[in-house]
Amino acid sequence: MSDTAADAPLRVWVDQDLCTGDGLCVQYAPEVFEFDIDGLAYVKGDDGELRTDAGSQVPVPSKLRLDVIGSAKECPGDCIHVVRADDGVEIAGPSA
16 A cells, blocks of 8 residues: 555444444544444544434544544444545445
8 A cells, every 4th residue: 555545535434224332433433433322333523523314424533544444344243434535445344
C-alpha cells in the first residue's frame, strides 16, 4: 500500500441488522461508535450526534484509523464497514 493509500480519507458505517450489541466497537473507538437506546451500535458525527438512519456514514478521524479498522476486523456481527471516502471501496469489514 502506498503512503497515499494509507492516508486516504475513510468513512465508516454500521449495519444495525447484523449488530449483536457486543460493544467491541464502542470499546475500540468511543468517539466514533455509541449504543443507542435499542442496544445497537451506531456511528457518531463530528458533532457527537448519533447517525441513526440506515447506512449513515461518518468520516473516520485520522487519529482513530487503526482503532476503527480494528473494530471492523474484530466485530462478532461483521456489521462494521470501513470504506475509502473517494471511491467507496471497503477496506475493513465483511466485504473487504
